[in-house]
Amino acid sequence: MEQSSTSALLQGTVLDLASDVVSALRSGDHVRAGSTLTGGGAGEGVARAAVRVLGADTLLPSLLLGVPPEPGQLAVFKDAVAAHPPRADAAPTVVWSHWAMTRALRRTGPPLDGPLAGGPGAEPDARWLDGASWQFLTHQLAVLAPLALPGEECAVTRVARGRPVDVARGFVRAVRRRDWQQAAGAGRWLTLLDGVPDTLGLEAGLDFVRLMGGSDPRVALQLEAARLMPAVVLR
Amino acid sequence: MSVRAVEEAALDWVWAHRDDFALGDDALAADGQVNRTWKPLGELTQVCASVSRCTPPGDPLHTRVSELLDFAWRQTRQGELFLLMQSLEPFATYPLEVYAAFASAGLRHPGYEASAAVVARTRGWRLTEQYPTRRLGVLEAERRSGLQPHGAVPPALDRTWLGGLPEPWTFERAAGYALTHVVFHLTDWGRDPRGVPADLADYLLHWLPPWLDTCLDARMYDLSCELLAVAASLPRPPEPAVLADAWQRVAAARSGSGAIPEEGAAQDAAGPDPGPDPYAFTDCYHSTLMAAFAAALTTAATAPPAAVRHAAPRTGQHAGQGAPR
Numbered sequence: 380m381e382q383s384s385t386s387a388l389l390q391g392t393v394l395d396l397a398s399d400v401v402s403a404l405r406s407g408d409h410v411r412a413g414s415t416l417t418g419g420g421a422g423e424g425v426a427r428a429a430v431r432v433l434g435a436d437t438l439l440p441s442l443l444l445g446v447p448p449e450p451g452q453l454a455v456f457k458d459a460v461a462a463h464p465p466r467a468d469a470a471p472t473v474v475w476s477h478w479a480m481t482r483a484l485r486r487t488g489p490p491l492d493g494p495l496a497g498g499p500g501a502e503p504d505a506r507w508l509d510g511a512s513w514q515f516l517t518h519q520l521a522v523l524a525p526l527a528l529p530g531e532e533c534a535v536t537r538v539a540r541g542r543p544v545d546v547a548r549g550f551v552r553a554v555r556r557r558d559w560q561q562a563a564g565a566g567r568w569l570t571l572l573d574g575v576p577d578t579l580g581l582e583a584g585l586d587f588v589r590l591m592g593g594s595d596p597r598v599a600l601q602l603e604a605a606r607l608m609p610a611v612v613l614r
Numbered sequence: 615m616s617v618r619a620v621e622e623a624a625l626d627w628v629w630a631h632r633d634d635f636a637l638g639d640d641a642l643a644a645d646g647q648v649n650r651t652w653k654p655l656g657e658l659t660q661v662c663a664s665v666s667r668c669t670p671p672g673d674p675l676h677t678r679v680s681e682l683l684d685f686a687w688r689q690t691r692q693g694e695l696f697l698l699m700q701s702l703e704p705f706a707t708y709p710l711e712v713y714a715a716f717a718s719a720g721l722r723h724p725g726y727e728a729s730a731a732v733v734a735r736t737r738g739w740r741l742t743e744q745y746p747t748r749r750l751g752v753l754e755a756e757r758r759s760g761l762q763p764h765g766a767v768p769p770a771l772d773r774t775w776l777g778g779l780p781e782p783w784t785f786e787r788a789a790g791y792a793l794t795h796v797v798f799h800l801t802d803w804g805r806d807p808r809g810v811p812a813d814l815a816d817y818l819l820h821w822l823p824p825w826l827d828t829c830l831d832a833r834m835y836d837l838s839c840e841l842l843a844v845a846a847s848l849p850r851p852p853e854p855a856v857l858a859d860a861w862q863r864v865a866a867a868r869s870g871s872g873a874i875p876e877e878g879a880a881q882d883a884a885g886p887d888p889g890p891d892p893y894a895f896t897d898c899y900h901s902t903l904m905a906a907f908a909a910a911l912t913t914a915a916t917a918p919p920a921a922v923r924h925a926a927p928r929t930g931q932h933a934g935q936g937a938p939r
Contacts, residue, residue, distance in 0.1 A: 512855070514827065544820060551824040554783035556831070576820050580781030587783070 385425075392429040396437065397596035403440035404603040417451035423458075430459035434476045435483035435525035436600060442528065443607050448487050460484060471507040472522045475535060478503055479525045505534035516542060517549020521564030524601055527571055529611050536571075543574035550584065559592025563601035570605045617916075620865050621909035623872030624902045625665070625678055627891075628658065630871065632682060634895045637689045642698055648708060652699075654899055656712035659686045661907045663719035664803050668914040675910075683719050690716070693723025700726070704733055707742060707752045714755035718802070722760075731761050740764045746773035747792040747799075754799040771796065776814065782821035787837065790825065794840035797847055804847040804911040815848050823856045830863045833878025838864060839904035846911035857912065864905060873898040874905045 395415040416426050416437075430437050437456055441448040448456070460481060465474045508516060516538070520527070526535050539546060546568050553562035566585045569575050585605055592598045635658045641651040662679040669676040690696060693716065699709040710730050716722070733739055734756060744752070750770045756763045771777040776793040785793075797818070800809040810818070822845050829838045842860055845852050867874055867881070870890030875881050875898050884892035 513823065548821070548824045551783045551785070551821060552828055555785065555824065555828040576817075578779050578782065578817050578820065580783075583781055584783055 389425055389428050389432070392425050393432045394596050396429050396433050397600045400433070400436060400439055401596050401599045401603055404443065404600070404607060407444055407446075414451075416455045417449065423455075426455050427459040427462060430456055431463055431476075433597075433600075435479040436604070438483045438487050439525070439600070439604060441487040442483060443604070443611050453487075456480070457484065471503065471505075472519060474503045475523050475526065478533075479523070483525075502533055505538050508535070508538045513542070513545035513548045514552060517546055517553065517565050518561060520546060520549075520568050521553070521561040524564035524567050524604070527564075527568045527604070527608075529571060529608050539568055540572055543569070543572040544576060546572060547575050547579045547581075550579065550581075554584065554588065557591070559588055559595065559598045560601070562588045563592065563598045563605070567601045567605040567608070570608055617861050617909045617912050620861065620868065620874075621665070621906050621913065622675065623868055624874065624906035624909065625675060625872075627869075627872035627898075627902050628682065628906065629678060631895060631899070632658075632685055634899065635686065635689070637695070642695065642702065650896075652708065652712050655686055655689055656715050657900060657903055658682065659712075659719065659721075660715040660803060661903045662686070663715060664805070664907055665910040666719065667805060668910040683721065687716060687721045693721070693726055696723060696726040697729060700729055700733070705736075705738060705742065707739075707744070707748075707755070710734075710759060710761075711751055711755045714758040717759045718805075727760050730759060734761050734764060745792070746770065746777075747775075747795050750774065750796060750799045754802070758802070767800070771800070771811075776817075779813065779817050782817075782824065785821070785825050787834070790829065790837045790841065794837070794844050797844045801847045804843060804907075807847055807849045810848055812849075815850070818844060818848055819850065819852055822852055826856065826860045830860060833867070833881065834876075835864060835867050835874050835878075836876040836901035836904060839874065839901055839908045843904065843908035843911055846908060846915045851915055861909075861912070869893065869898075872902070874901040876901045 392415060399415050416430070435442075437452070438448055440446065460477070463477075465477045469477075508519065511519070520535070520539055523535055526533065527539070546565055550562055550565040550569060553559075553565055563585075566581065566588060569579070569581050575581060585602055588598065589602050593602060635654050637651055637655060640646045662682045665679045666676055666683065669679070687693070693713070696709050696713050699706075703709070713723075713726060713730070717727075742752070749765075750767065753763045753765060753767060753770055774792060774796045775789045776796045780789070797810060797814075798804070800811075800814075801807055802809065822841060826838060826841050826845075829841060838860065842857070842864070845857060845860075851857065864874065869875070869884075869888060869892055873891065873893050875884075875893050880893050880897040881888075
């Protein structure tokens with residue numbers, strides 16, 4: 380019982396946090412966004428865990444809009460990065476998600492100190508995507524949607540850039556399966572890729588995903604990112 | 615699993631159940647159920663005509679479908695019944711559509727063709743109200759039956775779902791059945807892949823994989839087999855991995871008798887321990903025919919060197935991922 384209520388609490392916190400990010404992306408100002416991380420509503424451990432789930436996208440407003448993160452948020456984010464380094468046997472998406480969080484910290488925050496201060500974390504490899512089916516590729520990319528940023532240069536973005544048609548197929552599959560989160564994540568990637576077939580109708584597709592699944596803030600977050608990214612150049 | 619094995623098993627089932635395709639007394643009744651009489655017979659004929667074309671004369675499958683074609687033609691009393699049907703419903707298009715399948719197998723009735731030509735010259739025939747896909751089918755039926763088609767293909771194609779190159783994520787069951795038939799009509803049921811315009815071929819190569827994948831996930835085997843037939847009717851085939859995965863899943867849906875159920879619901883109804891022949895005729899005849907049809911086209915299309923097909927003229931190189939832009 381205790382476990383299920385903890386996981387319900389975490390799930391709720393993730394949604395609240397995603398809503399904060401969506402509000403910030405829409406308003407262009409993180410101050411007017413909610414304060415899930417700093418309001419003291421969620422316990423420290425739950426807040427950190429929620430940040431791990433949302434990953435680098437927790438700082439997306441700062442990354443895309445260029446406004447510095449709110450100090451309290453940044454502190455929780457740093458804790459989340461420092462407290463949970465991926466284990467040696469962690470799945471590639473976990474390793475990459477951690478890498479993306481570290482990367483986001485370097486991009487948004489003041490110079491790092493403490494255990495995070497060392498040189499840039501070695502970039503993981505993307506060998507697990509070698510020869511991946513288009514279905515698996517799209518699923519993994521959607522999980523790693525925080526890496527879909529304008530100008531981002533890493534092994535995963537290079538894989539995505541080499542397979543625009545396959546990611547587009549994955550988008551179609553996700554919509555057909557009513558998997559709005561995967562569809563929104565794939566759609567975010569597609570806004571960055573050259574060589575996506577025109578017949579996909581990506582813009583109408585993203586509107587459709589918003590219509591059908593946009594009430595979930597995790598979906599809305601990806602769609603807001605997709606909306607903003609074409610106009611943004613990262614620092 | 616080989617595609618050929620699916621084809622053989624499906625035709626075994628068809629042969630064993632050929633009497634269910636026979637025309638009963640209701641075939642010419644005023645209130646006859648065309649979908650239960652002429653439609654299955656026409657579909658049997660079309661599939662057998664295609665398999666016959668895809669297999670060399672010495673092949674046992676060629677012999678089998680030749681016998682099935684004889685059987686089907688006998689049902690129409692060597693074409694005589696088409697004249698009777700026409701006298702009952704002179705402006706209905708389905709008799710000509712069914713006849714066209716026989717004509718494409720070389721089974722023709724000159725008297726019926728002459729009568730059909732008289733009807734097809736009327737404005738009323740040309741103005742028959744029907745779905746754009748069906749319109750294309752009638753044009754094709756006219757051509758195959760030696761009649762002057764009552765219109766051109768391109769404008770008819772433009773009015774179909776596929777012809778408009780719609781967003782692929784708007785694909786649903788009805789759109790799927792419409793698009794497969796558009797390709798069947800454009801290619802004369804797989805005979806001529808060059809009938810698919812280059813932009814449609816690119817579009818289909820891009821989007822067949824997610825359509826196949828999601829239809830198979832939903833256990834829509836009938837539509838999946840039609841999509842596989844489309845895949846084998848293109849100037850260039852989709853990636854081998856896409857086809858291998860889809861065929862493996864179709865093969866896994868086979869019953870012991872070789873039948874493929876139309877949809878997963880039939881499997882559920884058959885229960886966890888189905889016998890070798892668990893499906894009612896109406897729940898599997900069409901999907902089993904489509905499996906044989908798609909398998910025959912696939913086998914012919916992937917046959918080594920003396921490839922039967924020729925790519926449509928196109929520019930650009932295939933980059934290994936999806937269709938060329």
